[in-house]
Amino acid sequence: MIKNDTKAFKPAFGLKNRHIQTIFPSLFRDLDSPSYEVEEFHLSDGDFLECYWHKIEKDKQTTPLVILFHGLAGSYKSSYISGIVNALDKSGFSSVVMHFRGCAKKENLLARSYHSGDTADAKEFLKYIKEKHPQRELFGVGYSLGANMLLKLLGELKKESPFVAAVAISAPMQLDICASKMNRGFSRFYQHLLLKDLNRALEKKLERHNLDKIIGVSKQRVKELKSFWEFDDAYTAPIHGFKSAAHYYKESSSRQYLKDIETPTLIIHAKDDPFMTPQILPKESELSPSVELEVQEHGGHVGFVGGTLLKPEYWLDKRVVDYFTDSL
Secondary structure, three states: OEEOOOOOOOOOOOOOOHHHHHHHHHHHOOOOOOOOEEEEEEOOOOOEEEEEEEOOOOOOOOOOEEEEEOOOOOOOOOHHHHHHHHHHHHOOOEEEEEOOOOOOOOOOOOOOOOOOOOOHHHHHHHHHHHHHOOOOOEEEEEEOHHHHHHHHHHHHHHHHOOEEEEEEEOOOOOHHHHHHHOOOOOHHHHHHHHHHHHHHHHHHHHHHOOHHHHHOOOHHHHHOOOOHHHHHHHHHHHHOOOOOHHHHHHHHOHHHHHHHOOOOEEEEEEOOOOOOOHHHOOOHHHOOOOEEEEEEOOOOOOOOEEEOOOOEEEHHHHHHHHHHHHHO
């Protein structure tokens, strides 16, 4: 079901612009940093994930648990992660941030990393969670890249999904369109910032792995990567077994999996998201009966800042908590 509900979110006066909505939370949001217990989860291929657990004060084996999937180059430090962890805590949900490989404090061990359609690691972690915490009801939240991964995961698992409900926020559901959009206009600013982090991480990998021999990537080649298309063509695609960036985008885009989702799922999207265009939005016929697509006129990318300039309110946190509370 598609809902064009323009009344649900109202941007704060003076913060209506898509770029302000996108940038404001990371620069100006005042947050208490949640406390975490860190668990190193070992994967079947010899690598590991850093999982950050935050349990409510009266956590029990029956306390509902929300698994959080961050965006590209994100982590427990991201403002949207701290915000939702705090909001969930106040509403009686414990949570765990499943960092993608190498995204917390430690570099991952293998030459490969993570990507928008990499659901294998999440499947391993979910299997472990179900075995260790069989009495907990599980929920999932994904942001940006993590949202695309979560939607693809739900579509692959179908009725085998362990989640009671899930929310995907600002998901790049058609990756080729998003990669092209990020290489135009002011969106290139975000591309520059993200690629700076990705290239730095890739340079560190070159110190530990002979990527020139494995996939033909040298230090000089890394310096030449100026767009997502170039980065994914040079590294993401070949290191993860894809023929090219185009092949990677085609196989990993979540839009084609939405029809197979059987878990109650809310997709939250802003029409003015500077990371993508409205072309990425699915048609009603592409959604399963379990999927609700909530399209807002404004909100930017993982922004949705309401309230006032002096007293901003972060609408996403409340929307996610309300959706999960209604699902219990």
